[in-house]
Amino acid sequence: MTAEQEDRLVRAAWEARRHAYAPYSRFAVGAAVMADDGQVFSGCNVENAVYGATLCAERVAVGQAVASGRRRLVAVAVVAETSSPTTPCGTCRQVLTEFAQDMPVVIDNGRQRWHFRLAELLPQAFGRSQLDGR
Numbered sequence: 001m002t003a004e005q006e007d008r009l010v011r012a013a014w015e016a017r018r019h020a021y022a023p024y025s026r027f028a029v030g031a032a033v034m035a036d037d038g039q040v041f042s043g044c045n046v047e048n049a050v051y052g053a054t055l056c057a058e059r060v061a062v063g064q065a066v067a068s069g070r071r072r073l074v075a076v077a078v079v080a081e082t083s084s085p086t087t088p089c090g091t092c093r094q095v096l097t098e099f100a101q102d103m104p105v106v107i108d109n110g111r112q113r114w115h116f117r118l119a120e121l122l123p124q125a126f127g128r129s130q131l132d133g134r
């Protein structure tokens with residue numbers, strides 16, 4: 001991913017964060033994924049009065065990409081106003097893994113940027129190859 005593509009991805013995540021529905025946690029998150037054709041899809045967290053029904057920003061972004069016919073993701077950005085990086089939760093790491101090989105995970109808080117790799121955040125992930133290898 002070029003520096004310009006990374007900036008575009010991070011900007012899309014901040015834009016989506018404006019729409020975060022987080023009346024319970026008051027913790028607004030934005031995310032964006034880039035498909036292998038360079039298209040960007042974004043999401044925000046969508047909370048619920050049944051707290052466990054909450055959707056994270058990352059999974060909303062993945063859903064947008066898949067619903068638009070893009071299943072090959074090459075990068076993800078997550079943004080929130082935290083002093084330490086807001087990395088994807090375990091469930092989102094697993095969902096991202098379904099549609100990506102190893103890929104850059106860019107975290108931004110408006111002042112600082114951190115770079116991780118999905119395989120570093122979810123090593124030895126379970127995937128369809130395990131199901132296929134029975």
Ligand SMILES: O=c1ccn([C@H]2C[C@H](O)[C@@H](CO)O2)c(=O)[nH]1
Nearest residue numbers: 025027029045056057087088089
């Ligand atoms: O990476 C993360 C971490 C948290 N959240 C959301 C879920 C919930 O709405 C709020 C607090 O956990 O932040 C995300 O969307 N993405």
Ligand SMILES: [Zn+2]
Nearest residue numbers: 056088089092
């Ligand atoms: Zn999550």
